[in-house]
Amino acid sequence: MGESLAALIRPLALALWGAVLLVSTLTSRLELLLRGVFHPLVGLSGVVLLAIALQQALQGRRERHWNRSWALSGLLAIAVLLLPPNPSFSDLASNRNSDLGSDVELDFLLPPGQRSLTDWVRLLRSQPDPQLYNGDPVRISGFVLTQPDGPPQLGRLLVRCCLADATPIGLPVRWPSGFSAQPDQWLAIEGRMGVDNVAGQQRSVVLPERIRTIPRPAKPLEP
Template sequence: MVLLALAALDGVRMGRQRPAPRRNRTSRRERAALLLGFALALAMLLVPPVPSFADLAANRPGGQLEVQELSFVLPPAQRSLTDWVRLLRSQPDPALYAGDPVRISGFVLPVPGEAPELARLLVRCCLADATPFGLPVRWPAGQPLPQADQWLAIEGVMALDTTSNPPRSLVIPGRITPIQRPRRPFEP
């Protein structure tokens, strides 16, 4: 907004000045550059960019979430997606959590050769170091798979996927609710 105001003030100032005949060509270039900059700034305000979390995650190495020693364990229904991933990596026996209630939210991340996961991006410093992490989901049979980048809230249970080798934990949704992208979409 400040840049738009400065550009408008500069445009008014340039309009009041009478350029010398030999500077007329330069003045036209300056006005064209000013108008182009003003139009771009206005376009950014009216049509803000919408980042694709799935595209960003696809270009980042996955599985980089550091395993921290857990000093306490939240009740299953209070664990975020990040808490679940950290817990499953620190205690890799998937049978320990089968049947635990799950309430998580995230964006749909396509996984080549597998069903999409529900994911988040972990940002330690800035978006340049964003690391994707997610949980596999057994999507309801007979329904189309959700679209990439769609934000969902899932309530269900954690289960043991015996079809994968080695067996792993996955979420069996009881209720899937589309949600708006949160104001703070990244995990700290």
């Protein structure tokens, strides 16, 4: 009986990890970790692992002793299935470089009220003169992004592949008196773009007229 159970440890662990990949693909879990274009590859990997697990189980190869590594791997897979990912975007952003590199684009084609937070950040970094946008309507959403040397911003995470290469971006917000912006809180802001003076230099700042708390979007990462 012990040998029969030992023989199933490896295929069971493989099957559990295959289930982790499939469940993550079929639910919203991967949206927190990986760009959508890569999701089918993860799902296919899960199918392959399940196929290998079935093949090894049918072969019925006998193990002479318990393989602790495979047993621990299976327990870890169970933990991953039971505890879905819940990353702190604000904490992650605080440890990442916000340089967009060559991704910065100048784009005046979208009406101001239709620009996302990412559109605004790219536009402001391409053409930073705040007088160009002073008074423009703003309708954006994002998470509260803490700053080490100032008030929190409204932020997003841009990814090329996954959270491992995430680039944080943010827009300065002139928060209303008495409003407490909590890290990782998702907000939708409607208002206008204004101008602030910081260390003798002008910069664009969002002037909120309406702030709403919203659930984290199903697809919080942006390309």
